[in-house]
Amino acid sequence: MTTLDTAKPAEAPSPRRATLVWVSRYGTFVAFLALILFNLAVTPNFVSLQTLNVNLTQVATIVIVATGMTLVIATGGIDLSVGSLMAIAGALAPMVFLGTIVPIASPVLAVALAFVVPVAVAGALGWFNGVLITRYSIQPIVATLVLFIAGRGIAQVLTNGNLQVFRNEAFQFIALGRVFGIPAQVVIMAVVVAAAAFLIRRTGLGRQIIAVGGNEEAARLAGIPSVRVKRLVYTISGLLAGVAGLIVVARNSASDANLVGLGMELDAIAAVAVGGTLLTGGRANILGTLLGACVIQLVRYTLLANGVPDAAALIVKAGLIVAAVFIQQRAERG
């Protein structure tokens, strides 16, 4: 009996359910405000431009990667390869402007290529993820596991496992520079978030992403090119991971293929989950992801600033994820 017409009358949700729905919708925001209030009361020197900058610069790369992750998750997929793609981009950039691959005479051209080439490579690898998933019907978690493992290996082979140390003001502008007093990476983050939010809300592609994640067969029968849409979101995820990789190495003045982007895939997924995007697909809450990343960052900062070790912060982070997912599920089920 699959064709029962269970027309639901518009019954008033129970108060308990209403609370859960409210919490799932605004919980992340409330948690964010609560953390700020807590810090205002407890943490010394919380209100300072420096605190703001420290937190924003630390959260910027997570937000950039998590934005791509949100799009991927909205189609019902997942991208485990982002951390490794960051390592590849991070390894390639210094090689380009230091002339390790091909010596480039013009310093302007060298820096320009150092931005373009690594990001393009990361994007191409993201597209490769999409092809594995769409052409060979490999589950996203397995398909992206391929580059999760191989990607870091590629980065290490590229650099012979060596630490690349450099000093290049033009290149490092993306991490150390400021635009109207705002750190450049924060500006990039803001642009990425705004563009993704616009993409999801206003563009045809955005609506197609949500439709594919919401009901792929229905979307296909409505003429939506679900294969192309999926490849595109993995490509975007790869491109954004590439950008984040550049920021990390620029910030450190060094590129270590072993460490760049390590564990980033999990941080990004955590931000998406805490931000209220369903991991089953069909929804994308970009601003939620931004808030989710900020909450995780702020929890970590709060604990560190008050003398709790980083290891303990990890446990709190896990607790946050559990709570967020629990509330979402309950609100869905009612």
Add this chain to the structure above:
Amino acid sequence: MLLSMTGIDKSFSGVQVLVAAGLEIEPGEVMALVGQNGAGKSTLIKILTGAYRRDAGSIVFNGGEVDFSSPAESQAAGIATIYQEINLAPHRSVAENIFLAREPRRFGLVDRRALRAGARAVLERFKLDIDVERPLEDFGTATRQMVAIARGVTQNARLVIMDEPTSSLDEREVAVLFDTVRTLKADGVATIFISHRLDELYAICDRVTIMRDGRTVAVSPMRDIGKLQLVRAMLGKELTAFTASQRGGGEAGGTPFLDVSHLTSGLRVRDVTLAVGRGEIAGLAGLLGSGRTETARLIYAADRKDAGSVRVDGAERHYAGPADAIADGIGFVSEDRKVEGIVPDMSVRENMTLAVLPRLIRQGVVDQAEQQRIVESYVKALGIKCASPEQPIRELSGGNQQKVLLARWLCMNPRLLIVDEPTRGIDVGAKAEILKLIRGLADEGLSVLMISSELEELIAAADHVTVLSDGRSVDRFAAGELSEDRLMAAMAHQDDEAA
């Protein structure tokens, strides 16, 4: 009497799906259970096996009143169910599957030798000589079914339920399955055989129980009931939700808008030829499993055809996928709204404009004013009842969801609309409205291919009807020749000679 189910009632969220339904089976009997989609067969079976609880009624099995609260309980009591999608472990060996969770043990470990010997012994009874140590996935569907049956037999099953066991078998495999059923019968094991292929029922079953609209409407020995009688009892009469009236009809003569010839794909679509003229409503009739939906999906390029041609507007088309068919002016309202139609979490507005989206995009951005205009005009024109266009579509009633899906295609100004069971699962009033709507559209020049299992609906709306049986188009009636008797006779026809 082995099984006696009487007065079974069952409702799901206020909708009664079984009304005093009953089923009685003698030991060693092969009982056919037939009925249209939604007649209540599977619900009745699920109540028997304990997957659902009944609201009222009694079940007596093997001499005692029973009330199974889970499939495991009914299994332990001697009822084995062979599902369409066989629920075994494909990567494990045949022997392991037969004794899954009941492995013979020795010193607390699985006794592999006893396992193999036991498996061989039971398969031998079904004249099946296979390597019991190979993983189950190495074998075809028929063998897997037999392994499932063997598993049931080793659990001392007194009753085996087979739900559409032959739907994915070829003729040779069907013969093997029938031998198995006969072996069971010889051992005194009864079988409930659910199938839509009438010839099979006559070949293997002793009696038939016919269900319709949640009731048991007839029980008869197979040999006392003709095919036509059986189909009539199955389809029955529904309250006429609309009045039949002759339409002007499309243009007679000329090249038809859609011309399908000798379409073939797998076992389900064997040879289908049909045509839809401009401004015509062409009906497509046939029993469940006759290949109606599959034919529609092939035309729409949702699936790939093996052979045959699809001509649209006079020229042969080879669509690579639905997007091509849509670009050519074809729309498809699928049968299963939930699985293939709606995107449940999206709003009415977004569901309606899903297909037309590419045309609403200006420099990559959705023209929301235009989108709003389309949605408002169709909500009004089709009388869609929703709180607002922003309401998630899953909250709407079936009839209103269906109207949104119709609007999804109407706003594309299609040339051909394929509607698969357009009135399935919606109330009587909405049915009449939707049929009226489709007829109005055809009057304006839209060509329509309408699939329906409700004959009155076809007679009332269609200009001509093509009848499918077992994947072949077996007959075609013009509006003047249409009658329920004729349609039923054609649907009951099975191509014995060609098989």
